Amino acid sequence: MLCCNAVFSQTANLVDKEKLFDFYQTQRYADAANYLRTVYGEDITDARTLSQIGYCYLMSGNNVDAEKFYLKAYSVQPHSLPILFSLASINSRRGNIDKAKLYYGEIVKIDSNNFSVYKSLANLFASNKDSLKLVYLVKANKLNPLEGDVANDLADVYAGLQEREKAYKVLNVAIAADTGNIILKKALLPIANFLKKYNEVIASGEKILSVDNDAYVIKDVAKAYYFTKNYTKAISLFKLLEVMGLQNEATLYYT
Known part of the structure; x- marks a missing residue:
């Protein structure tokens, strides 16, 4: 193991950081991925490097190779939240919703108070009538009631369920934290009208x-x-x- 670490350390030192930084700055992520692969070769076992290459492919729009490298990283570090989030995101983008749910589910097992995972899970359900969407939005909103996107989505679900008092309260909490959020203020108007708050x-x-x-x-x-x-x-x-x-x-x- 020490020998392998030493070899990897020597290989990492061969990376031209300025060249890599230039690829990132100019958003040439595919070039960055290919460059890293030429430096590290094909037998990469370091999760951080695998994730770095996967990230480059992901940013370049190459979801196939991105998933390939993130899966290799996952095999090395199956409990890494960044790796799990990336795999879930890739599968969500590709329409593999069930796979995305599995990866997000793994995150919940590791960190049951992770706001982002509940927000992401809620976004996997297109219909506001799906009970699980409400469950995940409520959990996300409880963890961070000031976040506007979740507050807006949750209020929309509540309004559809004729629970406008709840929708009104959720939106007002978020608006109080972000008084310049026009989207939230627009969402509140029809709800306030229904509740006869005309003034x-x-x-x-x-x-x-x-x-x-x-x-x-x-x-x-x-x-x-x-x-x-x-x-x-x-x-x-x-x-x-x-x-x-x-x-x-x-x-x-x-x-």
Whole structure:
């Protein structure tokens, strides 16, 4: 073993770090992978080097060779979280969802409080109606309630389940941590409207419209004005939707 380590150390010293850095800087990842393979040869047993080559292939879009090298690294270090995450990501990209779930499952066994793994698992389920998607989003949100993407996805699932109070709370916690997040504020508007928080919708929606003339925001704010009996403002906004060619039967009802 000492002999093998000594040989590997000598080989590692042959790597031209400046050349490798240049490949990275210019995003020539395929060249970087090929260069590393010429230096280390084909009989690589060091997990770090195997992962490095796998990463280069992954960044170059070569998922086949990326998986090949990460699997070799996995055989050396089966409990390495970075290796497991990479294998899960590769399989997810290639549509091998069941394999991705297996690798993420291995991560959960090693680190049951890993926010990223629950977020990634939730993203494997396309339908908001899948109960496991809700389970993973709830776990991820519990570990990091301030993360906007998970909060947005969880609120969307809650809204679909008619649990809008929960959706409202989840979004507000995330918005409090990131007051400039327009995506979260937009997501909150229809939920707040449903909960009859019309003044809140108007105040927040008007601020959004000052920087983004989003049709959905216009519709939400128009509804809030309508329900607060400010019909003049409501009609003007609905007419704006008409000009934009986005008025439908639902909005015509209010005009």
